[in-house]
Amino acid sequence: MKRPTMADIARRAGVSKVAVSYALNDRPGVSEATRASIRSIAEELGWRPNSAARALTGGRAQAVGLVVRRPARTLGVEPFFMEFISGVESVLAERSYALMLQMVTDEVQEIEVCRRWWGERRVDGVFLMDLRSEDARVGAVRDIDLPAVAIGPPEVAGGLPAVWSDDGASVHEIVRYLATLGHRRIARVAGPAELAHTAVRDAALAEACREAGVPEALLTHTDYTGEEGARAARALLIAPRRPTAIVFDNDIMAVAAMAVAQELGLSIPADLSVVAWDESPLTQVVRPMLSAVTRDIPAYGARSAAALLALIDGEAVEDIREGYAHFVPRGSTSPPPH
Numbered sequence: 001m002k003r004p005t006m007a008d009i010a011r012r013a014g015v016s017k018v019a020v021s022y023a024l025n026d027r028p029g030v031s032e033a034t035r036a037s038i039r040s041i042a043e044e045l046g047w048r049p050n051s052a053a054r055a056l057t058g059g060r061a062q063a064v065g066l067v068v069r070r071p072a073r074t075l076g077v078e079p080f081f082m083e084f085i086s087g088v089e090s091v092l093a094e095r096s097y098a099l100m101l102q103m104v105t106d107e108v109q110e111i112e113v114c115r116r117w118w119g120e121r122r123v124d125g126v127f128l129m130d131l132r133s134e135d136a137r138v139g140a141v142r143d144i145d146l147p148a149v150a151i152g153p154p155e156v157a158g159g160l161p162a163v164w165s166d167d168g169a170s171v172h173e174i175v176r177y178l179a180t181l182g183h184r185r186i187a188r189v190a191g192p193a194e195l196a197h198t199a200v201r202d203a204a205l206a207e208a209c210r211e212a213g214v215p216e217a218l219l220t221h222t223d224y225t226g227e228e229g230a231r232a233a234r235a236l237l238i239a240p241r242r243p244t245a246i247v248f249d250n251d252i253m254a255v256a257a258m259a260v261a262q263e264l265g266l267s268i269p270a271d272l273s274v275v276a277w278d279e280s281p282l283t284q285v286v287r288p289m290l291s292a293v294t295r296d297i298p299a300y301g302a303r304s305a306a307a308l309l310a311l312i313d314g315e316a317v318e319d320i321r322e323g324y325a326h327f328v329p330r331g332s333t334s335p336p337p338h
Contacts, residue, residue: 004042004045004046004047005047006020006021006024006047008045008047009024009038009041009042009045009047012041012045013034013037013038013041015030015034015038019034019038020038020042022035023035023038023039024038024039024042024049060124060312061121061122061123061124062095062096062097062098062124063097063098063099063100063122063123063124064092064097064098064099064100064123064124064125064126064127064305064308064309064312065099065100065101065102065113065114065117065122065123065125065126065127066085066088066099066100066101066102066126066127066129067101067102067103067104067109067110067113067114067126068081068101068102068103068104068129068130069103069104069105069106069107069109069110069130070103070130070224071103071223071225072103077226077252078224078250078251078252079251079278079280079281079282079297080250080278080280080297083280083297083298083301084297084298084300084301084304085099085101085301086298086301087297087298087299087300087301087302087303087304087305088127088301088302088304088305089301089305090298090301090302090305091301091302091305091306091309092305092309095309097124097309100117100122100123107132107136107137110137111136111137111140114126114137114140114141114146115140115144118144118146119144124147124312125146125147125148125149125308125309125311125312126141126146126147126148126149126308127148127149127151127304127308128141128148128149128150128151128152128160129151129152130151130152130195131150131151131152131153131156131157131195131196131197132156132194132195132196133156133194133196133199135156135158135196138150138156138157138158138159138160139158141160142158142159142160147308147311147312148160148308148311149161149162149163149304149307149308149311149317150162150163151163151164151304152164152196152197153196153197153200154319155196156196157319161307161311161317161318161319161320162319162320163300163303163304163307163319163320163322164319164320164321164322165295165300165321165322165323165324165325166321166323166324167197167200167201167204167324167325168200168201168203168204168207169204169324170201170204170277170293170324170325170326170327171201171204171205171208171247172204172207172208172211173293173324173326173327174208174247174275174293174327175205175208175209175211175212175214176208176212177327177329177333178214178245178273178275178333179209179212179213179214181273181333181334181335181336182335182336183214183244183245183273183335183336184214184215184216184244184336185214185215185216185218185241185242185243185244185245186205186209186214186216186217186218186243186244186245186246186247187217187218187219187220187236187243187245187246187247188201188202188205188217188218188219188220188246188247188248188249189220189222189229189232189233189236189246189247189248189249189253189257190202190219190220190221190222190249191221191222191223191224191249191250192221192222192223192224193221198221198249201249202219205217205219205247216241216243218236218243220232220235220236222249222253224249224250224252224253225252225253226252226253226255226256227256228253229248229250229252229253229254229256229257230253230256230257230259230260232253232257233246233253233256233257233260233261234260234263234264237260237261237264237266237272238264242272243272244272244273244336244337245272245273245274245275245333245336246272246273246274246275247275247277248274248275248276248277249277250276250277250278251276251277251278251279251280251282251283251290251292252282253276254274254275254276254277254283254290254292255276255282255283255286255290257274258274258286258290258332261274268288268332269288269331269332269333269334270334270337271337273291273332273333273334273336274290274291274332274333275290275291275292275293275327275332275333276290276291276292276293277292277293277325278292278293278294278295278297278325279292279293279294279328280292283330287331288330288331288332289330289331289332290330290331290332291327291328291329291330291331291332291333292327292328292330293325293326293327293328294325294326294328295322295323295324295325295326299322300322303320303322304320307320
């Protein structure tokens with residue numbers, strides 16, 4: 001079926017296209033009776049505004065953007081992104097906003113996509129995720145006055161409104177728990193070293209281990225995939241002095257490491273304690289159930305979306321500090337072997 005146009009509405013109502021435009025855009029120039037008749041006909045025909053046309057005439061695109069610089073398969077295997085997006089969508093839907101999502105491979109592409117979207121008036125604002133310590137995207141969006149909310153530590157957000165969780169507090173809680181159980185060789189299999197939140201966790205691990213009297217704190221950086229997580233776990237577990245506990249920066253790597261432990265004849269948690277970052281359905285279906293840090297990720301996404309829409313509306317938006325992810329012990333952690 002042909003998409004109904006303003007011309008179709010005008011013919012049905014017996015008025016000009018200008019009158020239809022005035023009525024549908026809440027502008028003066030038509031009587032209330034005519035306005036009501038035009039809106040009734042538009043509803044009957046199933047007419048919807050053309051967002052591209054509205055943007056070209058100075059209106060809003062009614063869309064926001066998210067560019068993710070990670071392998072596309074990440075969205076399929078890492079629950080964080082889909083839970084975050086579900087929270088974003090819950091807020092966008094209330095305002096009839098759409099989310100434009102694109103996967104890229106490098107920072108240059110990220111910046112180019114944001115500039116193109118803004119230049120073509122496809123979006124009214126963007127989320128910046130996976131902040132880097134030196135993040136060129138921050139300056140790029142500021143240069144073109146593109147409304148943006150940074151998802152990450154405010155110290156690297158360059159003055160953009162930041163929505164963030166205190167990852168350092170989560171690391172301290174994990175280490176205190178493991179140290180209380182008696183662990184003295186703790187390893188962490190982390191994400192990419194250049195990510196700002198990875199740097200926060202790295203620093204917190206060293207500090208927390210010093211405070212808890214843990215003499216050995218091992219650190220390995222990966223790309224978040226199960227393959228790299230398994231490889232890192234295997235290297236740690238075949239070392240002459242293997243750790244008695246390993247903390248993983250996502251659930252996929254933690255589950256992959258459980259398979260490696262089984263391959264090496266190690267029992268979890270008797271021989272090795274395992275902790276995953278961000279609880280998910282995956283952490284609860286494996287056996288033993290994984291100890292994990294947990295937070296309300298959909299709420300995190302919802303608050304990020306609300307902040308971006310407020311920024312687009314011209315409101316002053318301050319940094320939003322989310323509660324930190326709390327540690328939930330389950331069957332994958334216990335005192336170390338004697």
